[in-house]
Amino acid sequence: MTTFNPAEFAPTGLTPVEMAKFASARRASYFVEQGMRLGLGTGSTAFWLVRVLGHMVREQGLQIRAVPTSERTAEQARAEGIDVVTLQDVGWLDLTIDGADEFDPALNLIKGGGGAHLREKIVATASDRMIVISDASKQVDTLGAFPLPVEIVPFGWQATRHLIEESLLGVDVGARKSTLRMNGTQPYTTDEGNLIIDLHLSRIANARQLSLMLNQIAGVVENGLFVDICDTVVIGHPDGSDEVIDLVADSGLTDDSDASDNIFKDIAD
Numbered sequence: 001m002t003t004f005n006p007a008e009f010a011p012t013g014l015t016p017v018e019m020a021k022f023a024s025a026r027r028a029s030y031f032v033e034q035g036m037r038l039g040l041g042t043g044s045t046a047f048w049l050v051r052v053l054g055h056m057v058r059e060q061g062l063q064i065r066a067v068p069t070s071e072r073t074a075e076q077a078r079a080e081g082i083d084v085v086t087l088q089d090v091g092w093l094d095l096t097i098d099g100a101d102e103f104d105p106a107l108n109l110i111k112g113g114g115g116a117h118l119r120e121k122i123v124a125t126a127s128d129r130m131i132v133i134s135d136a137s138k139q140v141d142t143l144g145a146f147p148l149p150v151e152i153v154p155f156g157w158q159a160t161r162h163l164i165e166e167s168l169l170g171v172d173v174g175a176r177k178s179t180l181r182m183n184g185t186q187p188y189t190t191d192e193g194n195l196i197i198d199l200h201l202s203r204i205a206n207a208r209q210l211s212l213m214l215n216q217i218a219g220v221v222e223n224g225l226f227v228d229i230c231d232t233v234v235i236g237h238p239d240g241s242d243e244v245i246d247l248v249a250d251s252g253l254t255d256d257s258d259a260s261d262n263i264f265k266d267i268a269d
C-alpha cells in the first residue's frame with residue numbers, strides 16, 4: 001500500500017478538460033508503490049501522470065524506475081526528476097499507466113493517436129498490470145470511431161498499405177478508408193522511424209480478429225488495438241472526481257495473470 005499522497009499536487013486554473021485528465025492521473029498515482037518499476041504512457045493525460053509522479057519523487061521521497069513509451073515522455077520525466085531507465089535495464093515492469101483513444105466495456109483499447117502505440121504495447125505487455133487513465137469521452141460501446149493506427153516500415157509502404165486495405169474486405173467493419181499520417185507536408189515518423197496508416201473503420205466488430213489479421217501482413221510492425229491487455233480504467237471528470245473500472249475486482253476473481261497473457265489468449269482463440 002502506498003504511503004504517498006498524490007493529492008498534495010494540486011495545480012490551479014485548469015480547464016474542465018484538463019481537470020478531467022488530471023483527476024484520472026492523480027487517482028491512478030495511488031496505485032504506485034515505493035520501488036516500483038513503472039511504464040509511463042504518452043499523451044496529454046499521461047502528461048499529468050508524469051507531473052504528479054514528479055511531485056511525489058521530489059517532495060515525498062517516492063523511488064521508482066520508469067520506462068517511458070516515447071522520447072516526449074522520457075524528456076518530461078527526466079525534467080521532473082524521475083529515474084528514467086530502459087526496459088532492458090529492468091527486464092519487467094510492475095505497472096504501466098497510460099492513456100487511450102477509446103476503451104470498450106471489455107476494456108479493449110484503441111491507442112496510438114499520439115503515434116506511440118508500438119512502444120506502448122511492448123511496455124504494457126511487459127508489465128504485471130496496465131491501468132488506463134482517461135476522461136469519459138474515450139468510453140465507447142464498440143471500438144472504431146477513432147481511426148485505428150497501424151505502424152508500418154517505410155520500405156515498400158505503398159504495397160503494405162494495399163495489403164492492409166485488401167485484408168479489410170474480409171472483416172466486419174463499418175467503413176474501409178485508410179490515410180497516411182502526415183506531419184505538415186511530410187509523412188509522420190514514429191520514434192522507431194516508421195510510418196503510420198490510420199484506418200477509418202467507424203465500427204470494429206471483432207477487435208481480436210482484426211488485430212491478429214493486421215499483424216500478419218508483411219511490413220506491419222504493430223497495430224493500435226490492445227486486446228485483453230488492460231484490466232483497469234480510471235476515468236476523471238471535469239469536476240475533479242473520478243471513478244475506477246476494474247474488471248478483476250468487479251468480477252470477484254483474483255488476478256494471477258499479467259498483461260502478456262493476452263498473447264496466449266489470442267493464440268488459443
Ligand SMILES: O=C(CO)[C@H](O)[C@H](O)COP(=O)(O)O
Pocket residue numbers: 041042043044045046098099100101110111112113114115116117120
Ligand atoms: O496512445 C496514445 C499515444 O500513442 C495516447 O495514450 C492516446 O492517444 C491518448 O492520448 P491523450 O491522453 O492525449 O488523449
